[in-house]
Amino acid sequence: MAESPNTVTLTIDGHEVTVPRGTSLLDAAKTIGEDIPHYCYHPGLTAPAMCRLCLVEVEGAPKPMPSCVTAATDGQVVHTQSELALSRRRGVLEFYLVNHPLDCPICDQSGECKLQDYVHQEGREHGRSREPKRVFGRDDFGGDVLFYGDRCVMCTRCVRFMDEMEQDSRLTVVERGNRSVIDTFFEEGLEGTSWSGNIVDICPVGALVSKEFLHKARAWDLDHTPSICPSCSQGCNIDLHTRDNLVQRLKPRENMEVNGWWMCDHGRANYEWINFGERLEAPLVRTDAASRAMGWKDALGSLVARADELKGRPVLAVASPFASNEDLGALQALVDHLGGGSVVYRMPRAEAEMPMKGFPQLARRRDLAPNGTGADLLGMTRVGDDAGRGGLEQVAAHDGILIVLGDALADQGETFGEGAALYVHLGTHGGPAAAHADYLLPITTFAEQEGTFTNHERRVQRFWKGLDGPGAARPAWFVLGVLLGEMGGGATPRSAADAFALLGARAAAFAGLTYDDLGTRGAVVNDAVPLAGD
Amino acid sequence: MSDAPFKNPGWAGNTGEFDLTEDQVRGDEFVGERPKAGGHPSASATFPFMLPEKNPDTPLFEGEYQERFEKILTRYPTKRAALLPALALAQEIRGYVSPESMDRVAELLDLSSAYVRGVATFYTMYNKAPVGRYLVQVCTNISCNLCGADEVLEAFLKYTDTEMGEISEDGNFTVIEAECLAACGFPTCVQINSRYYENVTPTEVPKIVEHLKADAAKGPR
């Protein structure tokens, strides 16, 4: 076996594996699909090697070794499933169960609990403890975090997260030995912290649970859909956890290039709007006297006819930075087809960035919308103030063709678009500013459609459909694409991927990129290529 | 301090042919009142005698204690390392380590309050609540236990008329069970405040308790 300066070759469970020098045995074992049980180790935090659950047998070592901190070395022979390794891990699991309450039927973690998993995987069939269990009870840690001390396995991931990532040491282990328990400084809690929701995610058992999610759903009833957090331009990778066609909670999804394993509390809590009812469910077309619900075919047919009549009139459009690249691209294409005109968007903006100190590439960004960058790349212009209001004086009084996509226009009054020759409003709820809309067209939210957002560093990331849209609501790219097609403006995209592929024609940044290129991790858009002579 | 009415030979091998006074064994000339300012910085982290005038409201730190705190800081390469001595200093002045003391020490050392609580609760010598004037710690670990420590503990509870860990009604005593005090050759070892009482037998307990009560009656100490 030739020695290499950068890699080591060892044998794990009979398989020869080659890994970069410095790789832990735990990570090396992953390369052969072996997930060694562990609690205290978390890839984003320091490893104290204290849970002793990841013990494996290393030939020649006098004792079983903690695989999370034992570096792989050349020629090592490791057994993760030998009698010694299994017996020691079985022992550790039995120790955990001496005091663990086994209140799984009322525990939120049940179904995604690592203690359940590991005990089923390799624990003893019957525990031998006959002693009364230790009781700590429940403690409100403040913020969204509730602590069930009895369920805690003392892995201290939460303490280390607050120390190393948030770098606000609000949590600590108090007391020692069997009396040790995680706690805050007496009455002080996690209030005012910005990332503490993550400790609920990294708690391997049901010791730290979300108050907001408490007893709301069982883990196994939730569907998980990969998505992108829409609360700022960081573009944290998340999963939508849904049940009964409602989002029940958001969880971060690992993406080392964007958000690591984390997301901020603000983004995590900001999902109820996705579930709001009172949605537009059918196209509403204003005839002489009143608005009338119509099928898509009739509505779009009449809209195409109206637009044809008004051809040549100036066009203004309001877009939304909450809309996908595909939606925005389709809007831009339609506006161009109608003769061109400016497209503006409004975006709330925070006073300052809020970086996570221990992982500074992750921050809650100033732009509080997921796709301002996409709108910029497509040539749209930001207007209005940092509350995402105002800036529409000219648009509101426009007398030509007016198109609104996604912006709820909450700050606008009933006179909005009153003078427009044609006012098309694509939205989810309507509202006062849509009162004069000639066509009020129901569209889906990001959670109800497939698409992409472009984050602050111009990374395009896909999200998937997690919910069914209400009634006849359709993705905006689809509605706009059909319109364009009917108007003779080109092929109608049949899928979000098609719509994305069309973006390249609008903005060079997207040229050549496909959904396959993006995968689940996203990709940074093309750099602007300087033109010859620039 | 030499008026204790009981033996403290310091050498269990002593079968009577060799006599030292208790003060000689304890190093009386060394174990005097240390300056509150801590003397030389090398020793500033060490305890002086427990302050007679403990007051939970005394500021942290002022005067000589401020001086001592600053000396402590000079002896370690990090501020954090001064935490244990600083907590001890707080206890010396205030009698126990209250949440307020932890908070204040955290502020002085640029640590989080929760961190300080975590450290303070790890160690048994920081009283997390007020204790009686005399904190009686009876070792009941193996060597003392073999020689009747359980009876000594019982005797202390009986003659001070307290429950384990409680403060006696007169405020004088808190009796607790201690782990090995490293005086195994002199069983039973009992630590009362800063001082070791060795070779304690149950029959001597009433004498010790009376002695302490008399000491308490002398005034605020």
Place this chain on the structure above:
Amino acid sequence: MAYPYVSDREVRILSRNFGDPSARRLETYEAQGGYGALKKALEMGPDAVIDEVKASGLRGRGGAGFPTGVKWSFMPKDTNKPHYLLCNADESEPGTFKDRELLRWDPHQLIEGLLIGAYAIRAEHAYIYCRGEFFETTQVLAKAVEDAYAKGYIGQDVLGSGVTIDVTVHIGAGAYICGEETGLMNSLEGRRGQPRVKPPFPAAVGAFGMPSTINNVETLAAVPHIVKNGGAWYREQGTEKSPGTKLFCVSGHVNRPGNYELPLGFPLMDLIEDVCGGMKDGHALKAVIPGGSSVPILNAAECADCTLDYEGVQAAGSMLGCASVIVMDEHTDIVKQVRRMVQFYAHESCGQCTPCREGTAWMTKILQRIEDGRGTEEDLQTLLDMCVQMTGTTICVLSDSAAAPVESSIRKFKDEYLALIRRGERVGAA
């Protein structure tokens, strides 16, 4: 005048001043030739000092018995980073009471050894981590350090050599686990005294993240004598593999408990019968714990031929540890004493590693139940299984220490457990 000899087999080197109240004073120590070894060491140079200590075969007295000179030689030779020497005076192993005596009777002996050690490993700062409960002892030591500073033995330019060595007396706050070397370092740094994962070892990353060496009080106290008289002289005492003298802390059921300095390899029964004046009240010997509560119990038969050196005790089925001999007579309730020891470990477990945190507490509960007459025979098997699961599975050896008395006592005194379980009969109960 020091304590009279109780046996002519005592060899008092480290303990020569025990019982002499005047020996604490710097003048007395100097009059005995004190700090001469420091002068000599400064002339020899650090590497020669390490070689001399290596030659003496001195082994760490804190329990593990690792050769001191070898340990010192692990320290990096360059001094780009600060080096630290830590003296472990956090004596708290049940049965051990030698360091307190060394500190309070002869503090300068330790300080001189500490300075020589610091010089050898190129440390500019040495910390003496004293057990917090040692109020009085610490005052004696603190005074001695101040005096040594005043005379120029400590500080900048030690004895005009240009070498700087600072010494700080640090006090603990009550935690047995801080006697573990990396636990001590964490505690010194102002953290919870939890042992650290090794590697990295202290010689690479120790106190404050810097190269550090940690030695027991008794180890360092022996150093001035070795430097003064030479390694070969030290080897005149003791055995080939365990040279020198050792303080034996004898406690329990003997007539004269106490600290006795004897050559390593001394027969255990001679210690009990001859030096300590035999069993108290003429009772028969039942068991001995030869190295502090962390080592397996020996029954009377195993004691018979046991010699007190690292190898001899190992051959008898236990470990020398820190040579704390706890003697138990025939009326001792083994189950109760084992429960008391395990209770101690449960109390002192730092709580990091699961087998220790949960195991020690669970063992205590089971043993208490057996003691209360509510045990079952299955409990014994459970306890033995737990001993296996608690040995070699944790960061430090506290968990192993808790398992040792349980495992050895069930193996050697099973009848006592069974008598309690089956008939509720307690040994020693009136």
